[in-house]
Amino acid sequence: MSLPSPDSPHPDLSTAAGQAAYRAELFRVARPLRLAGLTLAILGILFLFEAQGWHSVAERTYGLAGIVLIAAGFSLMIVGIIKRSLYHRKKMRELEASKPR
Numbered sequence: 001m002s003l004p005s006p007d008s009p010h011p012d013l014s015t016a017a018g019q020a021a022y023r024a025e026l027f028r029v030a031r032p033l034r035l036a037g038l039t040l041a042i043l044g045i046l047f048l049f050e051a052q053g054w055h056s057v058a059e060r061t062y063g064l065a066g067i068v069l070i071a072a073g074f075s076l077m078i079v080g081i082i083k084r085s086l087y088h089r090k091k092m093r094e095l096e097a098s099k100p101r
């Protein structure tokens with residue numbers, strides 16, 4: 001599956017097929033970032049479950065590692081969402097500029 005290029009042709013949003021194609025294109029933008037973020041956050045939650053007591057050194061280590069993984073995961077997800085939003089904004093601006101007046 002190839003990632004969409006910002007230079008790809010403008011989507012035809014007047015038809016249902018064009019809207020579906022654009023939705024699929026937008027879904028692929030920054031998907032690896034968003035999935036990596038989700039994976040890290042889930043892994044961090046699992047580490048926190050492992051560190052339930054926080055009494056021993058190992059539990060504290062798991063707990064801190066879980067917190068760091070969750071923070072890194074959310075950061076990646078936010079970066080992916082921002083990249084996707086910027087891509088959408090750019091495509092809509094280009095579409096608006098290409099319309100005849």
